[in-house]
Amino acid sequence: MSAYAMTVSITIGIYVILAISLNIITGYAGQISLGHAAFFGIGAYASGMLATRLGAPFFACLPFAVVVTGAVGAILGIPCLRVKEDFLAITTMGINFVVQAIFLYIPFFGGALGIANIPAPSIHGAEMTKSAYLAMVLLFVLFAILVDGWLTRSWAGLALASIREDETAAEMSGVNITRFKVVAFVLGSAMAGLAGSLYAHFMSFISAADFGFTESIVILSMVVFGGIGTLRGPIIGAIILGLAPELFRPVLDYRTFVYGTMLVLLMRFQPQGLLGLDSFIVRNAKRIFTRRAA
Amino acid sequence: MLAQQIVNGITIGSIYALIALGLTMVYGVLKILHIAHAGVYAMGAYLGLWAYCMVPNLFVAMIVAMTLSGVAGTLIERLLYKSMLDKSRIVPLIASIGLFIAMEEAFRLIAGPYVRAFPAHFRQKPWIFGPVRISAPQMLVFGVTLALLALLWWVLTRTRMGKALRAVSMDREMAEALGVATDRIISLSFFISSALAGAAGVLVGIFYNSVYPTMGDIPAYKALAIIVLGGLGSIPGTIFGAFLVGISETFLIGFVNIPLPRDALAFIVMIAVLMFRPYGLFGKE
Amino acid sequence: MEHLLEIDAISKHFGGLKALENVSFTMDRGEILGLIGPNGAGKTTLFNLITGRYPVTSGTIRYNGKDLSGMGPSQVAAMGIGRTFQIVRPFAGLTVITNVMIALGVSHYAGFWNSVSRYRTPASLKAARKILARVGIAGYAQQKSENLPLGLKKHLEIARALALRPSLILLDEPAGGLRKEEMDRLIGLVREINGEGTSVLVIEHNMPVVMQLCKRIVVLDHGTKIAEGPPEAIRNNRQVVEAYLGRTGDA
Numbered sequence: 001m002s003a004y005a006m007t008v009s010i011t012i013g014i015y016v017i018l019a020i021s022l023n024i025i026t027g028y029a030g031q032i033s034l035g036h037a038a039f040f041g042i043g044a045y046a047s048g049m050l051a052t053r054l055g056a057p058f059f060a061c062l063p064f065a066v067v068v069t070g071a072v073g074a075i076l077g078i079p080c081l082r083v084k085e086d087f088l089a090i091t092t093m094g095i096n097f098v099v100q101a102i103f104l105y106i107p108f109f110g111g112a113l114g115i116a117n118i119p120a121p122s123i124h125g126a127e128m129t130k131s132a133y134l135a136m137v138l139l140f141v142l143f144a145i146l147v148d149g150w151l152t153r154s155w156a157g158l159a160l161a162s163i164r165e166d167e168t169a170a171e172m173s174g175v176n177i178t179r180f181k182v183v184a185f186v187l188g189s190a191m192a193g194l195a196g197s198l199y200a201h202f203m204s205f206i207s208a209a210d211f212g213f214t215e216s217i218v219i220l221s222m223v224v225f226g227g228i229g230t231l232r233g234p235i236i237g238a239i240i241l242g243l244a245p246e247l248f249r250p251v252l253d254y255r256t257f258v259y260g261t262m263l264v265l266l267m268r269f270q271p272q273g274l275l276g277l278d279s280f281i282v283r284n285a286k287r288i289f290t291r292r293a294a
Numbered sequence: 295m296l297a298q299q300i301v302n303g304i305t306i307g308s309i310y311a312l313i314a315l316g317l318t319m320v321y322g323v324l325k326i327l328h329i330a331h332a333g334v335y336a337m338g339a340y341l342g343l344w345a346y347c348m349v350p351n352l353f354v355a356m357i358v359a360m361t362l363s364g365v366a367g368t369l370i371e372r373l374l375y376k377s378m379l380d381k382s383r384i385v386p387l388i389a390s391i392g393l394f395i396a397m398e399e400a401f402r403l404i405a406g407p408y409v410r411a412f413p414a415h416f417r418q419k420p421w422i423f424g425p426v427r428i429s430a431p432q433m434l435v436f437g438v439t440l441a442l443l444a445l446l447w448w449v450l451t452r453t454r455m456g457k458a459l460r461a462v463s464m465d466r467e468m469a470e471a472l473g474v475a476t477d478r479i480i481s482l483s484f485f486i487s488s489a490l491a492g493a494a495g496v497l498v499g500i501f502y503n504s505v506y507p508t509m510g511d512i513p514a515y516k517a518l519a520i521i522v523l524g525g526l527g528s529i530p531g532t533i534f535g536a537f538l539v540g541i542s543e544t545f546l547i548g549f550v551n552i553p554l555p556r557d558a559l560a561f562i563v564m565i566a567v568l569m570f571r572p573y574g575l576f577g578k579e
Numbered sequence: 580m581e582h583l584l585e586i587d588a589i590s591k592h593f594g595g596l597k598a599l600e601n602v603s604f605t606m607d608r609g610e611i612l613g614l615i616g617p618n619g620a621g622k623t624t625l626f627n628l629i630t631g632r633y634p635v636t637s638g639t640i641r642y643n644g645k646d647l648s649g650m651g652p653s654q655v656a657a658m659g660i661g662r663t664f665q666i667v668r669p670f671a672g673l674t675v676i677t678n679v680m681i682a683l684g685v686s687h688y689a690g691f692w693n694s695v696s697r698y699r700t701p702a703s704l705k706a707a708r709k710i711l712a713r714v715g716i717a718g719y720a721q722q723k724s725e726n727l728p729l730g731l732k733k734h735l736e737i738a739r740a741l742a743l744r745p746s747l748i749l750l751d752e753p754a755g756g757l758r759k760e761e762m763d764r765l766i767g768l769v770r771e772i773n774g775e776g777t778s779v780l781v782i783e784h785n786m787p788v789v790m791q792l793c794k795r796i797v798v799l800d801h802g803t804k805i806a807e808g809p810p811e812a813i814r815n816n817r818q819v820v821e822a823y824l825g826r827t828g829d830a
Contacts, residue, residue, distance in 0.1 A: 026384070082568065082572045087526065087572060087574070091522075095561075095565070098562060101558035153697050154695045154696060154698060155696060155697075155698045156688075156695055158680060158698050161677075165671060165673060170670075172652055172662050173682035173742075174685030176651070176653040176688060221388060224384060228384065254403070259395065261392070261396045262392070263389065263391065264374065264392040268377065268378075271381045271382075271385040
């Protein structure tokens with residue numbers, strides 16, 4: 001594998017974690033978030049700053065980032081509990097702008113210079129190679145998949161589904177919707193924080209520009225593109241849209257245009273996403289499969 | 295100084311109002327967050343510029359920009375949103391964002407990435423009222439906005455069409471049951487709001503003497519903050535929100551040295567208000 | 580012996596609007612109590628107060644002798660009060676059996692270890708199937724609930740309420756919108772459930788249904804209680820007749 005392919009793979013791995021984490025909030029619990037990049041950024045800054053300012057090793061920075069992002073997720077989850085649906089969507093978007101502005105304008109966070117020279121992780125004094133880093137990222141992807149699988153099979157996952165379907169009926173069925181919304185926000189944010197930490201130590205330089213509203217849209221598009229509310233959807237969405245910039249390299253100048261157009265067309269003709277429930281591919285795969293079985 | 299800040303704030307606020315009003319009307323009839331509205335706004339600026347270069351008459355440029363923007367908006371509704379109304383809310387949202395991205399890219403590919411000047415020259419000297427100075431472009435923004443707002447108010451409150459539109463925005467099914475041709479009314483509301491956005495695009499292009507592909511970015515986000523602040527779908531709420539944001543921005547930038555940029559400010563105001571009124575200032579549960 | 584449900588002088592004001600004013604009545608174990616009144620009388624509001632959706636303005640609601648004030652809907656549900664809705668609201672995108680599972684989880688949503696445990700266990704599936712069979716929709720277990728006809732959606736809502744293992748269920752217009760035979764099935768079901776020991780408080784507009792089901796009826800009008808008693812007495816109560824006739828006269 002070339003160094004370039006490894007870089008792309010690591011980036012896609014980080015996007016898969018991000019897409020899985022957003023899917024918990026938006027896909028499972030039904031709370032539209034247009035500000036997920038804020039939590040990605042909080043994780044990256046927490047990790048990067050602990051490493052550069054206090055010289056902490058990567059394996060201390062990563063859990064720190066997860067905890068900090070989860071905690072901020074809980075705190076920012078509180079205003080999000082007050083508002084619903086489209087109000088929530090725009091509130092989360094606002095949170096993204098405010099968090100980004102704080103990174104950019106408050107000197108403590110490095111301002112426009114961001115955080116530089118974030119060390120790569122090292123084991124026994126030896127700096128981790130790129131291939132080792134890729135292996136580690138893939139392990140964390142696996143971890144995220146396991147957490148997701150466990151969640152959807154648990155009573156907590158069922159509670160989230162009930163909130164997505166109908167909050168009032170959920171409450172009347174004994175689901176404490178406040179508690180489980182917070183669970184979704186904290187879990188989703190903490191996982192985004194994990195991705196942030198992986199990103200920071202891979203890039204070694206981060207700045208506010210990496211975590212803007214556009215990035216939130218990129219993550220959300222991945223979830224919706226693959227098929228929201230499923231596990232396979234966000235994974236496949238992150239892989240395809242993560243590869244898209246590389247695939248479209250020959251038509252570099254039209255890349256973003258194609259990206260936007262693709263989203264429009266998919267939503268127009270296949271709103272469940274490529275591999276969502278009831279999508280064209282899944283429907284036909286099921287049909288072929290059942291015909292064989294019969 | 296204070297009076298001058300108020301005048302500047304009102305100018306900005308009236309532009310916000312033009313953009314946000316269309317957005318709130320569209321939200322009223324379809325309950326869709328129409329992010330691509332800001333794409334229509336930027337398109338209006340380009341169309342106005344193009345028309346002005348052909349026929350150097352501001353009035354003509356304005357009419358051309360408004361009409362074509364209106365048609366574009368109606369097409370977006372017919373070809374895109376119409377099929378998405380029974381889908382989850384995230385579907386039209388993502389489609390709208392995708393469309394906005396594609397539109398901005400189309401402007402860049404067609405007209406180039408650079409900032410174009412709007413060559414409208416005013417021989418008119420600024421008006422001076424004591425400490426307040428109002429420039430000619432400012433006067434234009436003011437005048438056109440006020441005229442359009444008055445026209446919109448007249449249409450909405452005094453014509454059958456406007457009444458039907460308000461009925462649809464209150465309860466689409468009920469209006470349909472009462473015999474309102476909701477399909478036509480929805481398209482019409484898209485035409486009107488997109489025409490307003492197009493007009494706002496031309497005005498901003500003239501006011502800042504610049505037209506560029508991503509000029510819709512900041513209005514897109516800010517108009518969303520404003521309509522949410524005003525209570526999603528409420529027209530008085532939107533106008534109030536637009537001026538509140540316009541004036542408080544100019545004030546806080548002018549007087550208080552806050553460390554955050556003015557664009558984050560609209561959102562801070564919005565989030566603060568939503569904590570006390572989760573359905574916005576003029577919104578109802 | 581204390582009452583199952585005690586509504587003690589409750590009022591609910593929305594701004595200036597007095598949706599309920601000083602309403603009191605009690606309900607005994609094993610009873611089917613009817614709650615009737617013209618539109619806007621405050622019946623559904625009363626349900627929303629009992630289930631903790633809105634806080635009361637004044638007064639107290641006691642269930643099994645316990646004050647419910649300050650409790651949220653999920654806590655009230657966990658105490659064993661189930662409800663159905665006037666306009667049915669099943670979890671539309673989920674299967675029928677999952678709908679019931681959600682309410683079965685009521686004992687699992689509290690502690691951490693409880694809520695992270697698997698929900699599809701043989702025991703929980705068996706319990707869910709048993710409840711579906713109880714209300715006669717076991718054959719639809721794997722269907723998406725939005726695809727059920729209205730009558731069966733109402734059965735599903737009752738199943739969901741039963742999954743809370745309630746001692747009281749609140750039915751909001753169970754017969755509304757149903758055809759005759761659907762209605763008869765539903766009445767039969769409510770009777771059976773009541774026979775098994777669950778008390779029922781029912782809002783219903785269809786008078787024959789109320790008269791058939793209930794031994795006792797409470798009548799609300801404009802937010803106040805205007806009558807209470809057995810069906811025959813209610814039928815002949817002048818105030819009740821006026822409340823209804825007056826309203827039909829308006830229409």
